[in-house]
Amino acid sequence: MIEQHAKLLRGRILSFNAEPQGPEDHDAFDYIEDGALLIEDGLIAARGDYAAIKTMAPAGTVETDHRPHLITAGFIDTHLHFPQVQVIASWADQLLDWLNDYTFPAEQRFADRAHGERIAKGFYDLLISNGTTTAVAYCSSHPNSVEAYFSEAERRGMRMLGGKTMMDRGAPEALCDTAQSSYDDSKALLAKWNGRGRANYVITPRFAITSTPEQLEAAGALLKEHPDCHLQTHINENHNEIAYTRELYPQAKDYLGVYEDFGLLGPRTLLGHCIHMTEREKAVMQETASVAVFCPTSNLFLGSGLFNRADLQASGVRMGIATDIGGGTSYSMLSTLDEGYKVLQLQRQRLHPLQTFFWATLGNAEALSLEDKIGNLNAGTEADLIVLDARATLPMCLRMETATSLSDELFVLQTLGDDRAIVETYVAGEAQKVTIGAS
Ligand code: GUN
Numbered sequence: 001m002i003e004q005h006a007k008l009l010r011g012r013i014l015s016f017n018a019e020p021q022g023p024e025d026h027d028a029f030d031y032i033e034d035g036a037l038l039i040e041d042g043l044i045a046a047r048g049d050y051a052a053i054k055t056m057a058p059a060g061t062v063e064t065d066h067r068p069h070l071i072t073a074g075f076i077d078t079h080l081h082f083p084q085v086q087v088i089a090s091w092a093d094q095l096l097d098w099l100n101d102y103t104f105p106a107e108q109r110f111a112d113r114a115h116g117e118r119i120a121k122g123f124y125d126l127l128i129s130n131g132t133t134t135a136v137a138y139c140s141s142h143p144n145s146v147e148a149y150f151s152e153a154e155r156r157g158m159r160m161l162g163g164k165t166m167m168d169r170g171a172p173e174a175l176c177d178t179a180q181s182s183y184d185d186s187k188a189l190l191a192k193w194n195g196r197g198r199a200n201y202v203i204t205p206r207f208a209i210t211s212t213p214e215q216l217e218a219a220g221a222l223l224k225e226h227p228d229c230h231l232q233t234h235i236n237e238n239h240n241e242i243a244y245t246r247e248l249y250p251q252a253k254d255y256l257g258v259y260e261d262f263g264l265l266g267p268r269t270l271l272g273h274c275i276h277m278t279e280r281e282k283a284v285m286q287e288t289a290s291v292a293v294f295c296p297t298s299n300l301f302l303g304s305g306l307f308n309r310a311d312l313q314a315s316g317v318r319m320g321i322a323t324d325i326g327g328g329t330s331y332s333m334l335s336t337l338d339e340g341y342k343v344l345q346l347q348r349q350r351l352h353p354l355q356t357f358f359w360a361t362l363g364n365a366e367a368l369s370l371e372d373k374i375g376n377l378n379a380g381t382e383a384d385l386i387v388l389d390a391r392a393t394l395p396m397c398l399r400m401e402t403a404t405s406l407s408d409e410l411f412v413l414q415t416l417g418d419d420r421a422i423v424e425t426y427v428a429g430e431a432q433k434v435t436i437g438a439s
């Protein structure tokens with residue numbers, strides 16, 4: 001047996017306990033100027049001052065000094081599409097044209113297992129190089145794509161969530177399943193992957209337009225049979241999408257009512273976009289503890305609209321933030337926070353950088369109900385973490401000459417940073433960024 005040595009990582013450490021209300025809200029986060037993490041068997045064994053942690057390290061511990069960089073929990077991306085790696089940056093009009101002209105053709109290629117395997121390698125390299133250690137993805141409608149997605153995650157030891165997209169109408173035949181086959185395939189994939197290593201299966205009806213009532217019923221049955229699984233779908237992204245959904249489901253109270261009628265809502269339900277919400281929909285989201293997922297780069301790129309965070313928060317709705325690749329335009333959660341900040345700034349809902357970094361880490365972990373495992377650097381959690389360099393580029397270096405606080409540094413990272421600011425990405429305690437391209 002290979003003996004695994006403990007690891008000690010030294011650096012400036014930031015970990016959140018709750019959403020900070022401002023830089024003085026010291027209960028909400030721990031910041032250690034000369035800090036260290038002790039990592040054993042893929043878990044964080046201890047966090048504290050370097051001097052204290054050093055005394056706890058067993059003989060043979062391998063020490064890495066990341067000073068002067070900042071160590072935080074790895075980023076979590078709560079909504080993106082694995083088969084859209086080659087859809088990103090497609091010149092389209094709004095959502096429905098973009099789906100028909102670019103997205104559905106690209107997803108058809110995932111019938112081929114070898115294509116899925118090749119794209120999966122690039123997909124995970126991109127996540128790792130951008131400091132994303134957990135993501136929640138839609139695979140294509142082909143079970144092959146789910147195999148490729150989870151197999152590559154397993155090879156890298158990553159905690160990943162995802163599932164087969166269920167879609168039985170409104171798309172090319174080659175992409176359509178049936179209510180029965182989508183139920184059977186999802187159930188078999190779920191049985192194989194859910195809880196295997198770090199994989200979590202997500203029941204994935206694409207959205208109301210591409211599902212018959214029979215298929216949404218099948219999705220509801222799956223969720224009922226597997227209440228430990230998440231469910232993801234899209235809602236209220238685009239005005240034409242909403243109008244067409246209302247035509248297809250005239251008996252529903254509203255768009256959310258469609259999903260409500262089939263038992264798809266609950267604390268493990270992730271609803272992408274949630275831009276154009278009615279008062280009733282917000283109330284039902286709150287009652288069911290369903291999660292609204294903000295996808296800023298996608299909402300800007302597809303001209304979908306402005307996510308109203310303050311309004312949803314006032315209604316008590318849980319929220320995540322995500323890239324939505326390939327409607328979204330960047331794999332970077334730093335860029336996603338930057339664009340999210342601007343979407344909210346347009347509505348006079350400016351977030352403090354401590355709030356945005358909380359959102360991309362512990363906030364998204366809470367949105368997934370996984371905060372006991374990921375999203376913070378507490379002892380006992382999984383050692384998924386990143387090393388951030390706020391001086392990674394010339395614009396960042398020059399701006400950092402005038403930075404006077406941790407908040408300044410975070411805001412520089414968010415506004416000017418990208419994958420170049422990610423010095424290292426540790427997955428279950430293993431440095432992975434350095435190995436990209438070696439596979
Ligand atoms: N609605 C249904 N499918 C999709 C998708 O792939 N991307 C986005 N942004 N919205 C959707």
Ligand code: ZN
Nearest residue numbers: 079234272324
């Ligand atoms: Zn999406």
